[in-house]
Amino acid sequence: MGILSFKNMQKIYEGNVQAVTDFNLEVQDKEFIVLVGPSGCGKSTTLRMVAGLEDITEGDLVIDGRRVNNVPPKDRNIAMVFQSYALYPHMSVFDNMAFGLKLRKRPKDEIKRRVDEAAQILGLQDLLNRKPKALSGGQRQRVALGRAIVRDAEVFLMDEPLSNLDAKLRVQMRAEIIKLHEKIKTTTIYVTHDQIEAMTMADRIVIMNDGYIQQVGSPSEVYDFPNNLFVGGFIGTPAMNFINGHLDDEGHFVTGKTKIKIPKAKWDNLKEQGYENKEIIFGIRPEDIHDENLVKETYPDAVTNFKVDVAELLGSETNITAQFEGQTVIARVDARTDIAINDTIELVFDMNKSHFFDTETTQRIREKDEDKKKLQRKNA
Amino acid sequence: MDHNIILIRSESSIRPFKEIFEGFFPEGRVDFPGPRTTFIVQPVSESPPNPEDLYHLLLSDIEENLTFLSLPGVAQTLFGDDFLINGLAQIKHGHYEYEAFLLALIKAGKSYQDTLRRSIGSALESTHIHNALALAHHNMNISLAAKALYVHRNTLNYRIESIREKTGINIRQFDGLMIFHLLFS
Numbered sequence: 123m124g125i126l127s128f129k130n131m132q133k134i135y136e137g138n139v140q141a142v143t144d145f146n147l148e149v150q151d152k153e154f155i156v157l158v159g160p161s162g163c164g165k166s167t168t169l170r171m172v173a174g175l176e177d178i179t180e181g182d183l184v185i186d187g188r189r190v191n192n193v194p195p196k197d198r199n200i201a202m203v204f205q206s207y208a209l210y211p212h213m214s215v216f217d218n219m220a221f222g223l224k225l226r227k228r229p230k231d232e233i234k235r236r237v238d239e240a241a242q243i244l245g246l247q248d249l250l251n252r253k254p255k256a257l258s259g260g261q262r263q264r265v266a267l268g269r270a271i272v273r274d275a276e277v278f279l280m281d282e283p284l285s286n287l288d289a290k291l292r293v294q295m296r297a298e299i300i301k302l303h304e305k306i307k308t309t310t311i312y313v314t315h316d317q318i319e320a321m322t323m324a325d326r327i328v329i330m331n332d333g334y335i336q337q338v339g340s341p342s343e344v345y346d347f348p349n350n351l352f353v354g355g356f357i358g359t360p361a362m363n364f365i366n367g368h369l370d371d372e373g374h375f376v377t378g379k380t381k382i383k384i385p386k387a388k389w390d391n392l393k394e395q396g397y398e399n400k401e402i403i404f405g406i407r408p409e410d411i412h413d414e415n416l417v418k419e420t421y422p423d424a425v426t427n428f429k430v431d432v433a434e435l436l437g438s439e440t441n442i443t444a445q446f447e448g449q450t451v452i453a454r455v456d457a458r459t460d461i462a463i464n465d466t467i468e469l470v471f472d473m474n475k476s477h478f479f480d481t482e483t484t485q486r487i488r489e490k491d492e493d494k495k496k497l498q499r500k501n502a
Numbered sequence: 503m504d505h506n507i508i509l510i511r512s513e514s515s516i517r518p519f520k521e522i523f524e525g526f527f528p529e530g531r532v533d534f535p536g537p538r539t540t541f542i543v544q545p546v547s548e549s550p551p552n553p554e555d556l557y558h559l560l561l562s563d564i565e566e567n568l569t570f571l572s573l574p575g576v577a578q579t580l581f582g583d584d585f586l587i588n589g590l591a592q593i594k595h596g597h598y599e600y601e602a603f604l605l606a607l608i609k610a611g612k613s614y615q616d617t618l619r620r621s622i623g624s625a626l627e628s629t630h631i632h633n634a635l636a637l638a639h640h641n642m643n644i645s646l647a648a649k650a651l652y653v654h655r656n657t658l659n660y661r662i663e664s665i666r667e668k669t670g671i672n673i674r675q676f677d678g679l680m681i682f683h684l685l686f687s
């Protein structure tokens with residue numbers, strides 16, 4: 123089993139550096155959790171507290187029912203994979219994987235069995251006698267994973283294990299790690315600052331900023347229901363557009379000279395929560411801004427003019443960067459080649475996909491049926 | 503010959519790992535000045551093994567905190583082995599490059615600061631120290647610092663290199679310059 127429970131965990135480094143604040147999280151057995159956030163937000167610190175390499179300043183860490191705050195790393199039954207996928211250059215693949223077990227004085231036949239099993243899982247059977255320098259980058263990375271697998275730990279901890287790889291290998295290893303997790307289902311906490319890695323790998327994502335958890339949820343949940351401006355802007359590329367403006371008292375979002383009609387259910391909710399005639403931030407993802415006539419006809423009150431700065435054709439899509447009421451907006455539309463710089467084009471916001479954020483708290487204004495929607499999705 | 507040194511401190515005896523160290527640094531010389539301390543002299547080569555890799559390997563295999571220092575050989579001449587070995591025991595576990603190690607020692611207390619100031623100071627002319635401080639004062643902007651010092655950019659660049667040769671400290675980087683700022687201003 124690998125169940126972890128973080129309770130009000132804090133880390134304050136020497137010199138009063140508050141690296142992690144009030145970290146609460148329940149990790150289920152077999153879960154693949156990804157900690158993601160910008161540099162310095164406290165991801166590695168959190169992971170190192172789980173590993174026991176860093177003291178926990180305050181709060182509790184419970185692994186499989188046992189409080190481990192004061193348990194030394196080697197008695198926590200965890201295995202770590204670090205950024206560098208280094209191997210012992212003078213040892214064979216077999217010995218690289220076996221070394222940790224030898225240190226723990228496991229019997230020879232058990233060591234052999236475990237290494238063979240791991241080699242089987244990773245497709246390394248034929249390479250066991252090779253030295254690391256006779257392996258490809260991907261094979262080396264797999265051996266590094268093998269070194270963790272043989273330990274038969276309850277929890278894997280990985281700190282940016284792919285960050286030193288070139289882009290192609292990174293994508294390949296991402297898939298490899300997911301496949302591995304599907305096979306052996308060891309509870310994993312994986313740290314990355316790459317939100318695409320987080321979105322593709324995680325069962326649940328923990329988004330951190332400045333030592334605080336911003337949101338915990340499945341990839342689709344944090345994408346569709348971001349808690350706040352930070353999460354909305356951090357998850358998704360290109361990032362969500364944020365447009366400053368205010369609401370009137372007739373169901374419109376107003377920015378500059380533009381008035382956009384808000385769908386009734388959304389408007390009723392905003393009104394009920396007291397945002398009528400108030401300043402507000404309107405959030406819309408690039409893919410929810412359209413140029414198709416059909417959408418324009420459906421939402422005639424949300425069609426507006428944009429002045430094009432850049433149109434980037436990316437295979438099947440075009441990213442249009444444009445000016446809208448003095449604010450820069452990015453729209454992602456189907457591939458088109460008929461747009462030039464400084465053109466004025468008509469685009470339409472899919473207002474059913476609009477998000478609204480409180481200007482002061484930066485929190486997203488929640489909708490009433492939201493929890494129901496999330497639940498439906500979970501059950502689907 | 504030019505060399506680097508790697509110092510390692512562990513929580514329990516590290517002697518059983520002699521073979522590992524020798525395997526990882528095949529050209530190095532491995533000594534154990536104490537039961538928990540390893541001292542490796544590694545000649546400078548084209549693609550040297552990366553001590554940080556060994557740090558991570560051992561960390562995941564031994565699973566106890568380790569302190570790793572990767573230092574330029576000049577640190578030995580400048581400060582002496584005993585000072586480095588003592589310093590190793592003063593700082594928090596982790597992997598340190600040279601400048602980060604010196605900064606950690608500066609934080610470790612006045613007696614370390616005094617020794618560092620003395621050793622670095624005696625390896626350099628006062629002009630060098632003065633120039634380093636000017637560079638710090640001008641936010642690492644070499645042109646501005648050179649102007650304020652009434653010297654040519656190239657002269658300042660040359661002195662920066664000379665500081666690096668004599669002390670191993672790279673003041674083109676923030677940590678390196680910070681050392682001069684903390685010790686001499």
Ligand SMILES: Nc1ncnc2c1ncn2[C@@H]1O[C@H](COP(=O)(O)OP(=O)(O)OP(=O)(O)O)[C@@H](O)[C@H]1O
Nearest residue numbers: 135136139141160161162163164165166167168315
């Ligand atoms: N040993 C330490 N002593 C003091 N402060 C530290 C120490 N280690 C980390 N910090 C600080 O704690 C904060 C969190 O650091 P941490 O390494 O956990 O960030 P991270 O999210 O892993 O960032 P990155 O993506 O850059 O790896 C940072 O402000 C960092 O400077």
Ligand SMILES: [Mg+2]
Nearest residue numbers: 165166167281
């Ligand atoms: Mg980190």
